[in-house]
Amino acid sequence: MCASAPQIQGSRMTETEGEQSRLTRRQLLGASAALAVGTTSGCVSQARSILNRSSPSTVSVEIKTPPADADRTATLIARHLAENLDAVGIDATLEILPPVELYREVLLNGEFDVFVSQLPPVEDPDDLRTTLHSVFAEEAGWQNPYSFTDLTVDEHLETQLTARGLERRGVIGDLIDQIKREQPLTTVAYPDAIRAVRSDEFRGWHAYAPRSPLTYVALTRDGGRDPEAETTLQVSTTDPRVTQNLNPLAVEYRGSQTFTRLLYDPLMYRAGGERLPWLAETWQWTQAEETAAEVGLRPELAWHDGVPLTASDVAFTYEFLQDTSLGEIETTVPSPIYRGRSTLIEDVRVVDERTVDLSFGDVTPRVAELALTLPILPEHVWREQTGEANVSGISANHVTEALVWSNAEPVGSGPLRFERSVTDEALYLRRFEDHVLHEEEPPDPLRERFGDGVAFDRLEIRVVPSDETAIELLAAGDLDATRATITHRVVPDIGQNAALSLLVDRAKTPYHVGYNAGTEPFSNPHFRRLVARLLDKQYLVDDALGGYGTPVAHPFDGTDWNPPGSGFDGRDRELPFIGENGEVDVAAARDAFRERGFEFDEDGNLVVQ
Numbered sequence: 001m002c003a004s005a006p007q008i009q010g011s012r013m014t015e016t017e018g019e020q021s022r023l024t025r026r027q028l029l030g031a032s033a034a035l036a037v038g039t040t041s042g043c044v045s046q047a048r049s050i051l052n053r054s055s056p057s058t059v060s061v062e063i064k065t066p067p068a069d070a071d072r073t074a075t076l077i078a079r080h081l082a083e084n085l086d087a088v089g090i091d092a093t094l095e096i097l098p099p100v101e102l103y104r105e106v107l108l109n110g111e112f113d114v115f116v117s118q119l120p121p122v123e124d125p126d127d128l129r130t131t132l133h134s135v136f137a138e139e140a141g142w143q144n145p146y147s148f149t150d151l152t153v154d155e156h157l158e159t160q161l162t163a164r165g166l167e168r169r170g171v172i173g174d175l176i177d178q179i180k181r182e183q184p185l186t187t188v189a190y191p192d193a194i195r196a197v198r199s200d201e202f203r204g205w206h207a208y209a210p211r212s213p214l215t216y217v218a219l220t221r222d223g224g225r226d227p228e229a230e231t232t233l234q235v236s237t238t239d240p241r242v243t244q245n246l247n248p249l250a251v252e253y254r255g256s257q258t259f260t261r262l263l264y265d266p267l268m269y270r271a272g273g274e275r276l277p278w279l280a281e282t283w284q285w286t287q288a289e290e291t292a293a294e295v296g297l298r299p300e301l302a303w304h305d306g307v308p309l310t311a312s313d314v315a316f317t318y319e320f321l322q323d324t325s326l327g328e329i330e331t332t333v334p335s336p337i338y339r340g341r342s343t344l345i346e347d348v349r350v351v352d353e354r355t356v357d358l359s360f361g362d363v364t365p366r367v368a369e370l371a372l373t374l375p376i377l378p379e380h381v382w383r384e385q386t387g388e389a390n391v392s393g394i395s396a397n398h399v400t401e402a403l404v405w406s407n408a409e410p411v412g413s414g415p416l417r418f419e420r421s422v423t424d425e426a427l428y429l430r431r432f433e434d435h436v437l438h439e440e441e442p443p444d445p446l447r448e449r450f451g452d453g454v455a456f457d458r459l460e461i462r463v464v465p466s467d468e469t470a471i472e473l474l475a476a477g478d479l480d481a482t483r484a485t486i487t488h489r490v491v492p493d494i495g496q497n498a499a500l501s502l503l504v505d506r507a508k509t510p511y512h513v514g515y516n517a518g519t520e521p522f523s524n525p526h527f528r529r530l531v532a533r534l535l536d537k538q539y540l541v542d543d544a545l546g547g548y549g550t551p552v553a554h555p556f557d558g559t560d561w562n563p564p565g566s567g568f569d570g571r572d573r574e575l576p577f578i579g580e581n582g583e584v585d586v587a588a589a590r591d592a593f594r595e596r597g598f599e600f601d602e603d604g605n606l607v608v609q
Contacts, residue, residue, distance in 0.1 A: 056599070056607035059521055060091040064106060064115040067096045069466070070239065071117070072487060076544035077188055077511060077535075078116040084534040084584040088593070089606045099241065103252035107336060108140045108399075110147065112516055114531075119187075121211070121508040122555045123270075125172045126367050129157045130340030132184060137518075141251045141336020147518030148184035161363040168364075173563035176554050180566075180574045182525050186513040186532040187555050189541050192548040193507040196474055196494045197481040202233060202455065210484035210505050213261040214271055217415055217437065221455045233456040236470035237483040240424045240463045247407035248375055249324070251336040258484065259461060262429060263304075263412035264375035267295060267314070275369070276445065278436075279309070279376060279413065290346075291360040291368050298443075299354065302434050303378045304410075304417040311356040315348040316379035318358075318371070324402040326386045333400045344371040381411050415454050429459040468493070474500060488546030504548065510555060521608055526596040532575045534589065537568065539582035 065071075065078035078094055085092035097105065105111045120127070120142055130136050134154050136143035156175035163171045193210035200222065207218040221231065245253040248260045267280040277283075282296040301309035321342035323332040335342065344367065347359040360368040385402035410418050415437050416429040431438065437446055437453030462479070464470045467486040471493045473479045485507060494502045513535065515522040522528055537551035550558055553574060557567040571577065578592060579585040590600060601607050 056601065056609055058091060058601070058605040058607050060093070061085060062093050062095055062113045064095045064097055064102055064112050066099050066102055066117070070099050073191065073511060073544045074116045074118070077513070077540055080540060080544075080582065081114070081116070081513065081531075081535060084579075084589075085531070087584050087586050088534065088589045089600055089604045091605070099239070099255060100244075100252045106514075107142060107145050107251050110140075110145065110516070110518070112514075113519070113522065114516070115514050117512070117514070118191075118509040119185075119512050119555065122510065122559075123508060124367070124370060125160055125168075125175070125556070125561055126157075126340065126344075126370060128175070128179075128555065129161075130343075132179070133157050136339070139334060139336070139339065141339060143334070143336065143339050146184045146514055147516060148182070149517070150178065150182050150184075152178050153182065161367050164364055164366075169561070169563075172556070172561050173566070176556060176561075176563060176566055180554055181529075183528040183532050183575070184515060184517055186515075186528075186535060186575075187552050187557070188511045188513065188535060188537050189545065189549045189551045190510045190558060191485065191507050191545055192488075192550075193485045193503075193505045194488060194491065194548055195482055195484055195486060195503040196471060196490070196500050197503060198474060198477070198479075198499060199501050200499065201231070202480055205481070205501075205503055208271055209508065210503070211256055211258050211508070212271060213258055213414075214269060215258075215484075216262060216459065217450055217454055219455045220451065230458070231456045232458040232460055233481075234460045234462060234479045235481050235483065236462050236464045236473065236479050238464060238466060238470070239483070242461055243421050243423050243425060243427050243463060245406045246410045246418070246421070246427075247403075247405055248377075249321075249335045249337055249403055250405075250407075251403075254337060256484070257337075259427065259429070260410075261375060261414070262416045262459075263410050263414045263418060264377065265413045265415075266375055267372040268369070270369070270373055274445075276449065279314075280372065281443075283372065285365045285368075287365070291363055291365055293358045293360070293365075293368065293372075294351075295356050295358060295372070297354045297356075298436055301413065301436075303380075303413050304432060305378075307378065307380055308353075309376070309378070309413050310353045311350045312353075313379050314356045314376055315350050316383070317374065317377045318342055318345050318348050320377065320382060320402070321374065324386060324400040325388070325398070326383070328386050329388055329398050329400070331398055333398050333403070336403065338374050341370045341374055344368055376413065378411050378413075416459055419458070425463055427461040429461075431457050471497075471500075488548040491546075491548075506550065506558070510552060512555075527598075529575055530589075530593055530596065530598075532572075533578045533592065534584055536577040536579065536582045537572060538570070539577075543582065 063078045063082055065074045068075040082092040082094050106115045130143045132144055132148055132153055134149035137147050137149055156171055160168055160171045195210055197205050202219045204219045208214040239255055241253045242259050246260060248264055265279050268278050269276040279297055280295050281298045284294045286292045303309055321335045321338050324335055325333045344360055344363060345358055346361045349357040351357055385405050387401050389399050389401045389404050391399060391404045415432055415435045417432040419428040419430045421427045431454045436442060437450055467490050470482045471490045475497050494500050515528050517523050541549045541551045551568045552558060553568045553572045556562050578589045599607055
């Protein structure tokens with residue numbers, strides 16, 4: 001038998017001890033196959049021939065993206081990048097995948113060179129800790145899907161946990177500078193969240209961010225309507241995944257958490273600078289050697305199935321999100337969603353049915369409170385989902401039932417409860433009368449913000465084939481609102497109908513290009529930076545987003561965390577596009593590659609040793 005070949009562990013490729021250069025996944029698989037068929041006497045020499053060959057090979061890149069009917073903007077960004085890579089001499093191909101398959105391959109299996117998508121909401125600098133810290137590089141989900149490792153980035157991400165005020169701003173500024181230098185991902189633009197609504201029955205669509213579940217909770221009914229008549233709020237979506245799977249931990253199905261968050265309540269909401277107590281009635285912070293909080297739950301909380309919601313459910317949730325196997329599997333299996341915020345908690349202690357003590361370690365309360373925004377799960381439902389699962393299409397080392405379960409009839413504690421779902425057609429939710437918002441006299445500040453609670457009896461999320469169809473249904477009075485983000489191409493149709501209102505706000509989910517830094521050539525930061533310079537961000541905002549968006553230089557560009565002089569100012573100052581009006585300057589781009597030591601063959605193709 002030959003000596004063992006280099007191993008692929010789960011979906012991440014690792015170097016064998018003493019190996020001098022990294023191998024692409026294809027090279028590694030090819031080497032493994034060759035070693036397997038060789039004779040004992042020829043194994044060593046054959047392996048050396050394969051692993052240490054120095055003949056140059058052309059560079060090819062595969063870009064994965066969702067189809068245009070799922071995300072036209074992502075498709076256009078991917079096509080723009082592929083065309084410019086090809087022009088420069090890098091063989092680029094597009095692989096168009098349905099969203100579920102795309103996110104399984106990228107986030108669960110790590111099988112990609114480059115992918116284009118929207119990032120999860122970027123609301124606090126700590127959101128980047130799970131996205132980029134090296135400790136998460138081997139985990140599934142949005143935990144560092146780029147296999148990126150950089151000690152300086154790690155240090156800044158750890159320091160921001162304890163820094164306060166101006167000191168934290170300085171740390172975040174240094175973090176942003178390092179991210180721009182290393183470029184594990186390229187942030188392209190923040191799209192505008194475009195929505196069309198009718199205002200003849202429901203008002204208040206501007207109260208909260210477009211994708212916030214509080215948007216639906218804060219709506220009020222037109223005073224001229226019969227308050228006793230049952231009312232259904234009808235909203236369109238072009239994404240059928242919400243009718244296929246209601247598991248809040250299934251990362252490949254959760255493009256937006258808006259509707260599942262109406263089913264599962266957090267301890268508190270952070271919205272527009274406010275801290276709104278939700279399941280929690282009170283929380284008291286203490287800081288001695290570590291940050292801790294005593295959280296008091298509201299009285300008489302209940303799950304949608306009538307089972308009491310207690311402090312034990314809170315403790316279970318935080319333990320479960322950190323290991324969905326609860327110790328039943330030899331290695332921990334963390335949730336691929338909410339991982340970062342759950343790791344803020346070091347210990348949970350149930351004091352009584354309504355009180356739980358949370359220990360956070362050495363972090364500031366401002367960061368620690370992010371953990372209070374996680375959805376609380378019912379222990380009596382989810383404890384049964386800790387076993388190991390084997391699912392076709394998912395190659396991660398270990399997967400629990402909790403991560404692949406469809407959760408067809410979810411039990412939560414939110415202001416809406418599950419009624420029924422028709423796959424690929426519609427999801428129906430109904431007002432949960434036992435929610436605190438629906439008490440005879442809801443407590444302040446909830447009563448002040450949300451009056452008598454949800455203003456409709458039923459929510460219908462209807463799947464439509466296109467945004468154009470949604471506008472037609474809206475104009476005919478068969479819908480009350482479109483999904484939170486629709487294409488800019490229907491804006492003229494909205495403006496031509498007096499019964500419709502156009503709502504535009506900046507989304508919190510920027511478009512980005514993600515690189516697999518665990519494989520060549522993307523393990524080279526110079527290569528990543530050069531690829532980033534083949535993206536004309538202003539052109540993409542004008543072309544792909546129709547001007548409804550903002551080009552950005554980094555994830556916090558345009559936010560309160562953007563350091564002076566660091567943002568996009570007509571161009572990306574750190575990595576300006578090599579060309580103009582979307583068309584790459586081929587000669588200048590090739591010179592830029594040569595300046596960093598890259599070479600081209602006689603046919604103009606980029607080659608590597």
